[in-house]
Amino acid sequence: MRDVVHGGAMAPPQRLRRYTLFILTIVYAFNFIDRQILVVMQELIKTDLGLNDTQLGMLSGLAFALFYTVIGIPVAWMSDRTNRRDIIALALAIWSGMTALSGLVQSFWQLAAARVGVGVGEAGCSPPAHSMISDLYEPKRRATALSIYSSGLYLGVLLGYLLGGFLSEAYGWRTTFLILGIPGVLLAVLLRLSVPEPVRTLGGASEDTRPGFVESLHYVAGLKSFRYFALACAMSAFFSYGTGNFMASFLIRYHGFSVSEVGIALALTGGLGGMAGTFLGGYLTDRVGRRDARWYLWLPGISAVLAVPLALVAFNVEGTAIVLGTYLLAAILGTMYLAPSIAVAHRLVEPRMRAVASALLFFVLNLIGLGLGPLMVGGISDILREMTGRESLREALTIAVSIVLVKALLFWQGGRKLPEDLQKRDS
Numbered sequence: 568m569r570d571v572v573h574g575g576a577m578a579p580p581q582r583l584r585r586y587t588l589f590i591l592t593i594v595y596a597f598n599f600i601d602r603q604i605l606v607v608m609q610e611l612i613k614t615d616l617g618l619n620d621t622q623l624g625m626l627s628g629l630a631f632a633l634f635y636t637v638i639g640i641p642v643a644w645m646s647d648r649t650n651r652r653d654i655i656a657l658a659l660a661i662w663s664g665m666t667a668l669s670g671l672v673q674s675f676w677q678l679a680a681a682r683v684g685v686g687v688g689e690a691g692c693s694p695p696a697h698s699m700i701s702d703l704y705e706p707k708r709r710a711t712a713l714s715i716y717s718s719g720l721y722l723g724v725l726l727g728y729l730l731g732g733f734l735s736e737a738y739g740w741r742t743t744f745l746i747l748g749i750p751g752v753l754l755a756v757l758l759r760l761s762v763p764e765p766v767r768t769l770g771g772a773s774e775d776t777r778p779g780f781v782e783s784l785h786y787v788a789g790l791k792s793f794r795y796f797a798l799a800c801a802m803s804a805f806f807s808y809g810t811g812n813f814m815a816s817f818l819i820r821y822h823g824f825s826v827s828e829v830g831i832a833l834a835l836t837g838g839l840g841g842m843a844g845t846f847l848g849g850y851l852t853d854r855v856g857r858r859d860a861r862w863y864l865w866l867p868g869i870s871a872v873l874a875v876p877l878a879l880v881a882f883n884v885e886g887t888a889i890v891l892g893t894y895l896l897a898a899i900l901g902t903m904y905l906a907p908s909i910a911v912a913h914r915l916v917e918p919r920m921r922a923v924a925s926a927l928l929f930f931v932l933n934l935i936g937l938g939l940g941p942l943m944v945g946g947i948s949d950i951l952r953e954m955t956g957r958e959s960l961r962e963a964l965t966i967a968v969s970i971v972l973v974k975a976l977l978f979w980q981g982g983r984k985l986p987e988d989l990q991k992r993d994s
Contacts, residue, residue: 583763584703588712590762591696592719594659597751598692599723601666601685602631604731604747606812607830608740610819612678615740620816620960622675624945627812630679632938635686636930643694643926644780647919651695656759658691663751670744697925701913702765707853709913710863714849714906718842721902725838728815732830767918783916783923790915790988795981796864796908797931802974803871803904804936805943809967810878811837812941813948814894817960822887836891840898844870848903849910856907860989861982863911867904868978871971874900878968882961904978911985915992943967 605612609623618626646654665684672678696716704712727747734743787793814833818824824832848867855862877897881890912924944963951959 587703587762587765588700588715590758591655591699592716592722594655594754594758595692595696595716595719596723596726597659597663597754598689599720600727600730600747601662601723601751602689603724603727604666604735604743605669605682607728607731607815607826607833608735608743609812610816611735611740611826616675616678618675620813620945620948621942622945623816624812624941624943626675626678626682628808628941629938630682631686632933633686634683635690636934636938638687638690639694639926639929639933640784640923641780642691643922644783646695646698646922647783650764651699651922652758652762652764654691654695656755658688659755659758660688660752661691662686662688663748663755664688665748666751667745667748669748670741693929694922694925697909697913698918698922699765701921702767702918706910706914707857710849710853710856710906710910712849713909714846717849717906717909718845720905721838721841721845724811724841725834728830728833728838730830732827732834736825736827780923783920784927786920787912787916787924787927790991792864792981792984792988793912793915793928795977795984796911797928798935799864799868799871799974799977799981800904800908800928800932801935802971802977803867803901804932805940806874806878806901806936806968806971806974807841807940808937809940809944809971810882810964813944813960813964817882817964818890820957820960822890832891836895837898840895841902844899844902845905847899849906851903852907852910860911860914861985863907864978864982864985867907868975868982870900870903871975871978875968875972879965882964882968904974915988917992940967 606627609627612618612626613623642654642658662685665681665688668684669678669681672681697713700712700716701709730747731743734746738746811833814837815826815829818829818832819826848870852863852866855866874897877893877900881894881897884890884893908928909925912928913921916924944960944967947963947966948960951962955962
């Protein structure tokens with residue numbers, strides 16, 4: 568099998584590239600299994616620990632996201648200078664261990680501390696993985712490769728919902744945390760022993776001229792298009808996490824689902840729908856963006872507009888089949904943004920800035936989307952409960968979905984600014 572040259576370096580054989588991408592995708596799936604099992608079990612946890620919706624929003628959002636986003640930036644800087652595979656392996660072992668410890672907690676604050684630990688560990692996953700993938704695949708195939716990796720997110724969501732639903736109903740939520748946390752440690756060993764660190768595509772830069780941390784942050788933050796599509800990604804994540812993290816509670820409260828039934832329903836809608844949307848986003852933009860790079864951002868903007876009315880139907884009709892069908896379509900359309908946005912962020916910077924670019928993108932995305940999305944939905948639900956009673960969660964989800972329409976305008980503006988930033992990168 569022939570090697571190919573890209574970025575001034577000889578690329579590894581295709582079989583090795585595919586194996587590395589496969590393992591990294593499975594690692595990312597574990598990332599979201601450990602993150603999302605809390606969501607499917609949160610009604611059980613709420614009853615056992617005596618929590619309210621605001622506290623649930625903090626556990627599934629802000630408690631995790633605050634440390635996840637902050638730690639991610641220095642980890643990314645290290646990834647641009649040290650062995651990325653080893654960083655991911657260590658991070659995987661940490662977040663898996665903290666997931667297992669979540670089964671031993673006795674209070675809200677203990678569980679919040681465990682979630683912080685999971686967030687600290689998971690901060691070491693995506694920025695180094697994105698950098699490795701961009702070194703393995705040339706620009707014209709990069710969005711597709713990143714979409715395959717990013718689909719691991721929704722594979723993890725699917726498995727987290729399925730396993731979390733069945734195991735928690737059979738063994739309880741505490742044992743489920745223990746069962747699902749331990750395998751990640753074994754995967755960390757496999758990653759460390761079987762995946763080589765890719766050769767960096769330096770693009771002619773020497774080790775001595777690599778950009779510093781502050782220089783990288785300043786360069787990325789100065790890109791006009793980045794400001795728009797980073798905020799657009801944040802609003803997309805606000806939609807995904809704000810509504811998705813309360814979808815289990817929504818189905819249980821309004822449609823009479825059991826925990827295991829919720830696991831199946833959300834695996835087939837949020838999980839499979841998210842996988843399909845993430846892959847399609849990368850695959851389609853790699854094709855429509857060949858002639859005009861602006862479509863890497865415009866296509867996610869169009870899909871964003873189409874997702875909102877579908878989600879509004881899902882939260883405001885009574886027929887369960889219609890609820891699940893429209894939510895599936897909304898999940899497909901609402902997840903088409905991630906891979907194209909990462910690909911654009913990497914295209915705009917030199918190779919030694921890629922991990923920092925990913926970390927800064929994920930900082931904005933997760934701090935607003937993951938940190939504030941579930942917290943806002945839970946907070947609005949608690950506030951409205953005094954006025955509308957049982958309908959408060961439905962109304963909170965409707966409000967949250969309506970707010971994120973602004974992301975379509977942000978993606979459009981980002982696309983308009985993109986040619987100028989690409990010219991800056993090539994000059």
